[in-house]
Structures are given as structure tokens and as C-alpha cells.
Amino acid sequence: MLTDVTLPTDSLLGRPKIFFENLIKVVQENFSSTGRYTIYTNKIQDAIKISINKSIGECKDPKCIKFPQKVFSQLIARNIISIILGEANINHMICDDEIINTFASLTSDITRVLKFPPILNFIHKSIQRQFTINLIFERLSQIIEQREHEKNTLGDAWTPPIDILQTFVNFSTEDNSVDLQLLTDYIIEFIFISVQTTSDAIISILYEYGARPEYWKELLEENEMISNEVIVGYLDFNNIDKMVKLDSFVKESIKYWMPCVGLQRKTISDHFTFSNGYQVPKDRNINLYIANLHGTDQIGCKFDGFQYVGKDSPATKLGEEYIPFGRGRHACPGRFFAIHQIKLIMYFIIRKYKVTTMNRRIIKPISAGHFLLSPSDELIFENL
Numbered sequence: 001m002l003t004d005v006t007l008p009t010d011s012l013l014g015r016p017k018i019f020f021e022n023l024i025k026v027v028q029e030n031f032s033s034t035g036r037y038t039i040y041t042n043k044i045q046d047a048i049k050i051s052i053n054k055s056i057g058e059c060k061d062p063k064c065i066k067f068p069q070k071v072f073s074q075l076i077a078r079n080i081i082s083i084i085l086g087e088a089n090i091n092h093m094i095c096d097d098e099i100i101n102t103f104a105s106l107t108s109d110i111t112r113v114l115k116f117p118p119i120l121n122f123i124h125k126s127i128q129r130q131f132t133i134n135l136i137f138e139r140l141s142q143i144i145e146q147r148e149h150e151k152n153t154l155g156d157a158w159t160p161p162i163d164i165l166q167t168f169v170n171f172s173t174e175d176n177s178v179d180l181q182l183l184t185d186y187i188i189e190f191i192f193i194s195v196q197t198t199s200d201a202i203i204s205i206l207y208e209y210g211a212r213p214e215y216w217k218e219l220l221e222e223n224e225m226i227s228n229e230v231i232v233g234y235l236d237f238n239n240i241d242k243m244v245k246l247d248s249f250v251k252e253s254i255k256y257w258m259p260c261v262g263l264q265r266k267t268i269s270d271h272f273t274f275s276n277g278y279q280v281p282k283d284r285n286i287n288l289y290i291a292n293l294h295g296t297d298q299i300g301c302k303f304d305g306f307q308y309v310g311k312d313s314p315a316t317k318l319g320e321e322y323i324p325f326g327r328g329r330h331a332c333p334g335r336f337f338a339i340h341q342i343k344l345i346m347y348f349i350i351r352k353y354k355v356t357t358m359n360r361r362i363i364k365p366i367s368a369g370h371f372l373l374s375p376s377d378e379l380i381f382e383n384l
Ligand code: HEM
Pocket: 005, 023, 024, 027, 031, 193, 194, 195, 197, 198, 201, 263, 324, 325, 326, 327, 328, 329, 330, 331, 332, 333, 334, 335, 337, 338, 339
């Protein structure tokens, strides 16, 4: 038997199993293909437009974004804030640079802490406390206080806000009292799993797009066709489903930007036997040879951006040859939401800018074991 997947923050937050089960439940219920995130899509589109205007803006002359990592983690952070806080001071919060930066850098901050050897666990604990008393804790306290006040004033007439925060409040309330420490941990974990994963994916797609002008014409035509169908100023799910060429391009790019090996599991029974008879003894770590499954250029295959068009093979559909979101019982439940955001972001970028890598150079992902080193190449934006 192989171990279940554990989230990297498990050791840091030190919460019992039920904590992570609740978190997965929230993601499954709110962000599966049939999830409720339809109610969030307009908010996300507003947040994306604000981010693009603020961070990229008008580019009458070519503008070089030197640190795409920073710009796109802030953009995704703004999206995530808009769905976590939903109805709470949303306009104020999604323009609050301090909270956006805290959300955007949280994952890299935590990842740095997780690199400490276990013997330094006591430092984990003190850093965790530092996290949990930081800005997020304070801002959440203010919002919860306001919600409690409204609840007490309105009594039975009070209707709970529909947002992710309120869902986590329900999991953190006992005897009518909200455990703010627990609530903060839920939010930290939610940010950890959703911000950097999605911003890394969008950057890799932009690197591929910027270096491959042969795809621009068809992607722009598809973009224009969809924009002609948008009626009330916001794209709906039907519009997004029609971005089939973009979806295929996104899928191929994400596939290319996976480490060579990964999705590690550990043998916890006496031994594990593969279908070909190969046996792995207890306590050994097993990594999949992802490049081979995905057929990337690391094993001599060519990037083929439109290969999935018309094949009933969207970027969210998992298979033996496509595992960026894992597979099986613990496959990523947030992938529908991630791809939804990615397609929206690409939609707004493609229609406004010509995007290129420096000298239209193809940028290659660099694997270091089962990690990818974050590329730090610039992207150049110019108004169309
Ligand atoms: C492009 C963005 C994303 C990528 C590439 C990604 C990838 C993954 C991978 C590889 C796993 C582990 C699967 C396994 O080991 O079998 C995972 C698990 C998970 N992901 Fe994502 N993810 C992304 C975005 C998100 C988002 C936006 C959310 C939340 C809204 C999310 C929530 C989760 C959760 C809760 C798990 C744990 C599932 C479980 O253990 O049952 N992910 N993700």
C-alpha cells in the first residue's frame, strides 16, 4: 500500500486529520465541475480587470515585466480574496495592497519555512505563531467582529453571507464562539493550495504563448468570436467552454511545465507490487516519471498546442497521459476552478496585449529532482 497524499503544510499547522478533510470538503463542494463557483465568476472577472490595469496597464510602448512571479501571484491573490471574502468590504479589500501582498507571498514564505529540517520544528511553531498573529489574523478578526455585530443586531433577519470565509466560520465555531486561530489556519491553508499553483501555471502558459507567435492568430480569432457573444459584460460558463483552442493550449503548456519526476508516494505496507510484478519494499519513496507519461520535449516530443481540439479532452480531464493535477482519490479538486481562472486571465490578456518572451526565446522549465526551479525570465507586453 502507498501512503495517502499529505499537504506540505500539514507538519507546519499541526492540525488533526479532520482539519484537512474539512478543507478538501470545502473545495469539493464549492469548486467541483458542478460546484457553486458560478456565483463567484463575475467577482473574479472584476478582480482580474483591476489586477491587469494596476500591474500591466497601458503599454503603448513595450513594457518589460521583470518579475512575472510577483505580478501573477498578486493577481491570483486578488481573485482568491474576492471569493474568500465575497460580501465583506469587497471593493475595499481587493484594492488593499497590504493584504494582497500578504496573500501573494504567503506560499513562498511557507515554502521557505518547510525547507527547515524537522529537528528545527520548534522554529516552525514559532514562525507559525508569527503567521497566525499577522495581518491575516487581524483582518479576519475585524470582519468576524462585524459579522457577529450584524448577526446580533438583526437576529432572525440576519442571513449568513455566501462566501468561503463563512463556510470556514461554520467549521470553526463551537458554542457560538468562532475560534479565530483555527479560522486563520483554514484561510492560510486555502491560500497555500490555491495561489502559487495557479500563478505558476499562468506564467508557464504565458512563456509558451510569448515564444510561439504561430498560435496567436487563431487564439485571437477565437477570442474575438467569444467576445462578440458576451451579452451583459461578463463571460458566462458557456462562453468559457467555447474557448477550445485556448483550453488545448493551456493543457499542453501545463503538461510541459511539470517536473521530470514527481507525485511522490511512500510504501507503507510490507511491500508494494506493480502490475508488471516489480516490487518495492517498505518505506521507499516512489516518484512517477512524469516527462515520459506526458511526452514532453525532455523525451524528444514536440510542443503541439492545439492537439486536444475536438478530442473531448479538456485541461481538467485527468488521464494516464495527463497528471498535473494528480490522479485517483486524491486528484486535485480545485482544478476546475484553477482552469476557469486561467482561461479568464488569458482571455483578457490575449485581447489587449501582444505578449512576448525576450527575443521570443523558448523558455525551458528546469527540473531539480521532483521540484521545478521557478523561472525568472521577463515577459514583454505591448498594446495590440
Ligand atoms: C494550476 C493549479 C493547480 C495545480 C497544478 C494543482 C495540483 C495539485 C496536485 C498535483 C495535487 C495532488 C494530487 C495527488 O497527489 O494525487 C493537488 C491536490 C489538491 N489541490 Fe490542487 N492544484 C492546483 C490548484 C488548486 C486550487 C485552486 C485549489 C483550491 C481551490 C486546489 C486544491 C487542492 C486540494 C484541496 C488538494 C488535496 C486533495 C486531496 O488530498 O484529496 N488546488 N493539487
